[in-house]
Amino acid sequence: MSAHSLTKASLRAEGLPRRRAVNRMMESLAWLAAAVAVAILGVVVYSVARRGAPALSLDLITKTPASFSLTPVKQGLANAFAGTLVLVGLATAMALPSGILVAVYLTEFARPAIRSAVGLALDLLNGVPAIVIGIFVFGLFVVGHGQSALAGSFALACLMLPLVARATMEVLVLVPSSLREAGLALGVPRWRTTLSIVLPQTIGGIVTGTVLAVARVAGETAPLLFTSSLVGTKVSWNPQHALQSVPVAIFELAESPDPQDHARAWAAALVLLLFILFASLAARWLATRSRSRMGASR
Amino acid sequence: MSAADLTPTEPTRRPFTGRRVHFGDLALQLVAGTAAAGAVALVGLIVWKVIDGARPAIDNYGLGFVTHIAWDPVKNVYGAASFLFGTAITSLFALALAAPLALGIALFLTELAPRVLRAPVTALVETLAAIPSVVIGLWGIFVLGPVLRDHVEPALHDTLGFIPLFGTPSSAGPSVFTAIVVLTIMILPIVSSICRELFLSVPRELKEGALALGTTRWEMVRGVVFPYARGGIAAALILGLGRALGEAIAVTQVIGGGVFIHWNLFEGGDTLASKIAASYQGADSNVQVSALVYLALILLVFSLLMNVAAQWIVRHVARRQGVGLDRAGPG
Numbered sequence: 001m002s003a004h005s006l007t008k009a010s011l012r013a014e015g016l017p018r019r020r021a022v023n024r025m026m027e028s029l030a031w032l033a034a035a036v037a038v039a040i041l042g043v044v045v046y047s048v049a050r051r052g053a054p055a056l057s058l059d060l061i062t063k064t065p066a067s068f069s070l071t072p073v074k075q076g077l078a079n080a081f082a083g084t085l086v087l088v089g090l091a092t093a094m095a096l097p098s099g100i101l102v103a104v105y106l107t108e109f110a111r112p113a114i115r116s117a118v119g120l121a122l123d124l125l126n127g128v129p130a131i132v133i134g135i136f137v138f139g140l141f142v143v144g145h146g147q148s149a150l151a152g153s154f155a156l157a158c159l160m161l162p163l164v165a166r167a168t169m170e171v172l173v174l175v176p177s178s179l180r181e182a183g184l185a186l187g188v189p190r191w192r193t194t195l196s197i198v199l200p201q202t203i204g205g206i207v208t209g210t211v212l213a214v215a216r217v218a219g220e221t222a223p224l225l226f227t228s229s230l231v232g233t234k235v236s237w238n239p240q241h242a243l244q245s246v247p248v249a250i251f252e253l254a255e256s257p258d259p260q261d262h263a264r265a266w267a268a269a270l271v272l273l274l275f276i277l278f279a280s281l282a283a284r285w286l287a288t289r290s291r292s293r294m295g296a297s298r
Numbered sequence: 299m300s301a302a303d304l305t306p307t308e309p310t311r312r313p314f315t316g317r318r319v320h321f322g323d324l325a326l327q328l329v330a331g332t333a334a335a336g337a338v339a340l341v342g343l344i345v346w347k348v349i350d351g352a353r354p355a356i357d358n359y360g361l362g363f364v365t366h367i368a369w370d371p372v373k374n375v376y377g378a379a380s381f382l383f384g385t386a387i388t389s390l391f392a393l394a395l396a397a398p399l400a401l402g403i404a405l406f407l408t409e410l411a412p413r414v415l416r417a418p419v420t421a422l423v424e425t426l427a428a429i430p431s432v433v434i435g436l437w438g439i440f441v442l443g444p445v446l447r448d449h450v451e452p453a454l455h456d457t458l459g460f461i462p463l464f465g466t467p468s469s470a471g472p473s474v475f476t477a478i479v480v481l482t483i484m485i486l487p488i489v490s491s492i493c494r495e496l497f498l499s500v501p502r503e504l505k506e507g508a509l510a511l512g513t514t515r516w517e518m519v520r521g522v523v524f525p526y527a528r529g530g531i532a533a534a535l536i537l538g539l540g541r542a543l544g545e546a547i548a549v550t551q552v553i554g555g556g557v558f559i560h561w562n563l564f565e566g567g568d569t570l571a572s573k574i575a576a577s578y579q580g581a582d583s584n585v586q587v588s589a590l591v592y593l594a595l596i597l598l599v600f601s602l603l604m605n606v607a608a609q610w611i612v613r614h615v616a617r618r619q620g621v622g623l624d625r626a627g628p629g
Contacts, residue, residue, distance in 0.1 A: 023514035030410055033402025034419055037490070041426045047441045048433060096334045105330035114334075120609060121338040127537075127605035128344060129544025130597065131571050135594040137346045139351040151523055157345075160335060191322035219430025221547045222571075225578035247432045247547075254436050254551060262440065271435045280428050284421065 031089035045273065052270025055263040058269070065233045075260075077268055079235045083243030087228065088218050090239055091156035096210055099164025100199075106165075107172040108194050126162040130222035133158050138226035152228030156217040159216050162197055163216065167209020171202040171290075204290020208283045215279035221247035246272050305348035348598055351591035354584065363592060369557045369573070371580070376589035378570065378596060385569040385597075388474060388549065389542035391568045392481035393464030397535055398485055405519060420494070427487035438480045443471045443552055451475060451564045465562030472554030475563040477572075480548050485538040492534035496527040529615030533608040540604030544597060546571035570597045 063076030102122070106115050128136075133155050141151040175198050183193035224245055231244040246268050253265035349356075355363065359376065366377025451467035454460055458464045467473070500523050508518040524531070554566025555576060568576070570593045576591055 009407075018515050019517065023516040025411055026516040026519075030402040033399045034401060034423075036407040037403055037426060037486060038422050040417060040486075041422055041429075043441075044426075044429060044434065046498050047437055050455050051440070098336065101330045101333035102337050105327070105334040109327050109330060110334065118334045118338055121341045123339065123600060123609055124341050124605050125344075127540055127601050128341075129546065129571060129601050131544065131546035131574050132348065132594045132598045132601070133344070135351070135591055136484065137348050138589065139347045140343075143351075158340065161340070165337070170455040189320040189322055189462060191320065191326035194326060215428060218433065221430070221432045222575060225575055229578060247430060250432045251547060251551070252438060254432075254439055259369070265436055269436050272430060273433055276430065277425065 002011075010069050022197070043275075048266060048269050048273050051263070052266040055267035056270060057267075060264070060267050064118055064235055077244075077249050077262065077264060079174070079231070079233060080234045080244040080246045080249035080268065081147065081271075082237060083231070084218060084245045084247075086237055086243055087153045087156060087224070087245055088136075088214055090150065090254065091152035091160055091217055092210065092214060094154065095160035095164050095213070095235075099161050100168050100206060102161070102165040103168035103172055104194060104199070107169055108190075108198070122162040124167055125158065126166075128158075130159060130220055130285040131225075134223040134226045137223065140170035140229055145225040147228050147230055149228050149239040151239065152224045152243070152245070153239070155223035155227050156220060159220060159223065160213045164206075164209055165170065167212070168202065168206050171205025174205075175201045204286055208287045208290065211279050211283040212287070215276045218279075219247055219276055220250050221245075224248050225251075299509065309362060311358070313323075345598065345602075348591060348595045352445070352588060352595045355592040358585070359589075359592075363589075364596070367557065367559060369589075371586050374583065374585050376586070376592075378593055380557045380559050381568050381570045381573050382596070384474065384553070384567040385543055385571070387563075387598075388477050388537055388567075388569055390479055391478045392542045393535060393539050393561075395478065395482040396486045396489055400480075400490035400493055400534075400538075401531070403486075403490040404497050405523075407490075407494050409496040409515065409519065409523075420491075423487050423490055426483070427491070431484065431545060431548040432551075434480055434484060435548035438476055438548060438552040439471070442471075442479060442598070443476045446476050446479065447471055447473070453565065454535070462561040463563050465564055467547040467564040469567065470566065472552050472556060472566050473564045474553060474567040477549045477553040477569070478563065480552055481542045481545060484540050484545055484548060489534050489538040490542055492537065493531060496530040496534070497523055500526045529611050532615075534612040536604050536608040536611070540601050543604065544571055544601050546575040550571060550575040569582060570594075584607075 005036070051107055060076045061081050061098050064078045065075050093175070106118055110170070112116065137151050137155040141154065145151075179201065180193055180198055183197045184190065188197070210214070225248065228242045228245065231242045233244075236243060250265045250268050250272070253261040256262070309595070341597065342389075347526075355376065358368070364382065365374065365379050366375075367379045368375045368377040370376070402422060407416060413599050427601045447467060451464075451473070472629060504522045504526065505518055508522045509515070513521060532577055549569055552571040553568060553572050555568050556566040560567075574590050574593050575595075577586070584616075
């Protein structure tokens, strides 16, 4: 009775060869899709490395661009590297404490309704396009006062805040509640339990999230175009002036007709890309390390 | 028990009186609560400030701005229609290209990849998301653009030229098509990493049950994985679309610019975001700045709508399946 349903002929009648062929085709397409993504990454990184490496030298970081490019002097982008340090440093100083506080409030104090409302606000903030953040800060600080690195770093901090807060929340909820209870049971007030027992557990996750957020905003151009882009060629560390940054410099050099500018754009892109890849790798390493430590402590 | 018993005789030893409010608790809660309120206020402030900045243009042009095709700083005539069209065409086509690729990548990573490939390929796809848009744009100008212009666009025009989308390639490098390809690359990692997490959350019993009934792997995916993750996939695609709408820098670098509506993908164009980014140095009259902020307002409304829609789907459809999109953000 059941024997006939497994004969080759009946399998053919049920369309098994066709079904297998469809399956094989779909599986190959999925393999292909993954290969395409990896290939794109490879091609982008290879192009940046090949075109950026020849122009890479210490001059890029130590020399400033000449005022006008007819002179064949060695030129660099020292102003852009200094500016990016200032901009990203200030943005981190603004976003890191507030992001951690937001996360602490949401995981340790807030009622569920408030938690989901503020969580939605963070998601919306994360979804605001970077160029709109730039326009917002332009309207908030730049109109009437002029561009400054402070305005630029505030724009970058707006992008960092949801990233840091989300990353911190993710690790805060992993802290076992027995730790909190142990602290409270010993009579340690809630604020001390939070600050000196719960938060230290999450340092690894916070550092990881911060490194990723720094890597993200270090490459952001859009928020800086309207807030910190009209700049001189001198190296400056004063955040009250508009400062050049590496992404904006790449953006401008790429539009220039001069091939030498293109070479410098590629070299700067290579430095930026190396920094970001290194930071992502470091974050990944930190994440696995802190996760295994957290697992061990439980 | 008299009240006197409750007051401590020794100030160093605190009696246990049940709930005690510590000053430190209040302070921490206040500071942290202020930060959280600040995050909410920031979103409101962004909306308010952008509306405020666009007000002169809104007063001047009203809603007609949205349907008007013009961007003439000399005559001070502005309209957003061509940019809306450019935004729609670039982001929708990018999504159409990225969606099947992203689903394929996610399926590969969850169902097909050998164990040794799984972690490295996941990491590589996420690294693609970490490349700054200005670097992708630089690559788009000098590497991708010429290849598309010299090889892909003529080939598409020759074979599919009867479709108006694949018109005569322009001799200049930048084109809407280049922007579409660049956007596809930029939203691919986000969509695929969300889909990957969705597929991972599909219960093993369901998948194994389908396989045990004799389905092929693809039939199992079509019959179990896709229906199970349907809501989440929709949310992921909407988030990808929102990302494509808002991308300014890389698009500005490769799209070429121009104020016109045409169906030929191989000519230049502009999107809302790319027009704003391209005008950062040229905008000097107040009317023009206000018109730019009006563009930003339209962009903001669209991206907020996209995000709210995606969150709504997650909360109402995907939650039933125990799926969260917390990691929907970049990085």
